[in-house]
Amino acid sequence: MVTCRIILGGDLPDLAGRRRDIHRRLPAPTSIRDALEALGIPHGEIGRILLDGAAASLADLVGDGSRVEAWPAVPADLADPRFLCDLHLGKLVRLLRFCGFDTLWEPGLREAALARLAVRDRRTVLSRHRALLKRSAIGSSLLIRSNRPDAQLAEVLQRFRLAGRIRRPGRCATCNGTLVATAKADVPAPIPPRTAAWLDEYWVCAGCGQVFWEGTHVQRLRDRVARIVAAIG
Numbered sequence: 001m002v003t004c005r006i007i008l009g010g011d012l013p014d015l016a017g018r019r020r021d022i023h024r025r026l027p028a029p030t031s032i033r034d035a036l037e038a039l040g041i042p043h044g045e046i047g048r049i050l051l052d053g054a055a056a057s058l059a060d061l062v063g064d065g066s067r068v069e070a071w072p073a074v075p076a077d078l079a080d081p082r083f084l085c086d087l088h089l090g091k092l093v094r095l096l097r098f099c100g101f102d103t104l105w106e107p108g109l110r111e112a113a114l115a116r117l118a119v120r121d122r123r124t125v126l127s128r129h130r131a132l133l134k135r136s137a138i139g140s141s142l143l144i145r146s147n148r149p150d151a152q153l154a155e156v157l158q159r160f161r162l163a164g165r166i167r168r169p170g171r172c173a174t175c176n177g178t179l180v181a182t183a184k185a186d187v188p189a190p191i192p193p194r195t196a197a198w199l200d201e202y203w204v205c206a207g208c209g210q211v212f213w214e215g216t217h218v219q220r221l222r223d224r225v226a227r228i229v230a231a232i233g
């Protein structure tokens with residue numbers, strides 16, 4: 001057995017979601033990856049690591065009396081983060097797309113295929129399932145702790161510092177396609193007369209052709225997202 005101290009930096013939460021400085025007894029040999037995953041932190045959430053003050057990797061072994069410090073990973077491209085959500089996060093998917101973040105959702109895919117897709121597209125995997133995020137193939141990830149969509153969005157915005165990157169009109173809630181501003185006369189589908197009478201801005205999804213406008217439903221969603229952003233400061 002080895003005894004070590006693990007210090008979690010940034011807002012990296014352990015399984016209990018609150019401890020920052022943890023003493024552990026672990027079987028030897030144990031890698032930093034195993035030590036952190038035993039705390040409920042998937043390897044894809046981990047960015048910078050120090051072992052006894054020196055830069056280290058997930059594969060390095062924890063020695064007796066070691067001090068491990070770990071900070072959360074950030075997506076490779078923070079300006080254009082790309083996500084892949086597991087099948088349980090459909091409501092979060094719609095919120096992320098509403099906020100303009102490129103978010104894939106393939107609820108029919110099995111875990112192995114999901115992992116392959118994440119690697120191929122270099123997407124950050126968002127999941128409620130620790131076992132999925134423990135898969136070696138998965139790179140960047142975030143274990144979603146809450147089961148409420150608003151709190152889930154807050155977790156993503158907070159971890160990846162994205163509150164300032166919310167962009168409207170967002171992406172298509174249905175297919176993740178980009179929305180193209182389109183003149184009222186060029187909208188390819190009939191607009192309800194009461195909408196056409198008072199709105200002049202429309203967007204058409206480049207993926208599925210669905211037409212969007214800023215109706216009352218969208219205003220309610222904007223207010224909801226604004227409340228979530230205000231709550232995380």
Ligand SMILES: [Zn+2]
Pocket residue numbers: 172173174175176177205206207208209210
């Ligand atoms: Zn679409």
